[in-house]
Amino acid sequence: MNLRDGARRLALRLVVCSALLAGVAHSQDKINLDDVYYDQTHCLTAPDMRGDNDRPISCFCRDAIVDARYVYSEYLLSGKDGNLRGPYLTLVRAISDQCGIEGDAAIQRAQSKNWIWDGPEVVRVFPPDDVIKRIPPEPGQKTVMRRVPYTVQLAYRDASGRVTRTENYSSRELGNLCAGA
Numbered sequence: 036m037n038l039r040d041g042a043r044r045l046a047l048r049l050v051v052c053s054a055l056l057a058g059v060a061h062s063q064d065k066i067n068l069d070d071v072y073y074d075q076t077h078c079l080t081a082p083d084m085r086g087d088n089d090r091p092i093s094c095f096c097r098d099a100i101v102d103a104r105y106v107y108s109e110y111l112l113s114g115k116d117g118n119l120r121g122p123y124l125t126l127v128r129a130i131s132d133q134c135g136i137e138g139d140a141a142i143q144r145a146q147s148k149n150w151i152w153d154g155p156e157v158v159r160v161f162p163p164d165d166v167i168k169r170i171p172p173e174p175g176q177k178t179v180m181r182r183v184p185y186t187v188q189l190a191y192r193d194a195s196g197r198v199t200r201t202e203n204y205s206s207r208e209l210g211n212l213c214a215g216a
Contacts, residue, residue, distance in 0.1 A: 096134035
């Protein structure tokens with residue numbers, strides 16, 4: 036099966052699912068997308084990521100799922116604009132690309148009425164400002180840029196909120212620190 040056949044099957048499956056769900060009453064609280072995008076306490080940002088294994092808990096993954104869910108619930112399921120099926124399919128593909136989740140699993144994340152993001156709690160611990168000021172700037176930069184080391188702690192919780200596992204590791208973030216030069 037080539038990519039075009041796979042995309043056609045996916046599109047057909049989505050059209051069928053959408054048609055079946057068209058008669059289902061939909062009530063979902065409005066999502067403030069800015070709040071979702073700015074909250075990085077349960078997902079990994081680019082400097083936090085250690086490789087492809089972190090894709091499913093990245094902010095890129097979370098945002099791709101939220102984008103697809105938003106278009107699906109606000110425009111397709113509600114019947115406001117059925118012309119957004121193409122963009123919706125593109126957003127579902129972004130779930131696959133950003134999360135490493137394929138086919139039915141990506142569709143399920145985009146369409147599940149009760150889906151919630153289940154990424155770990157992410158705590159980033161940066162050194163104090165006086166330590167950051169002593170880090171030498173990156174050579175060849177027009178502005179004062181420093182690679183600031185920090186610690187990332189991931190806390191995985193069960194359904195009751197109890198921590199089941201933690202991970203700690205170090206990372207470095209390149210930041211514009213003109214004020215601290």
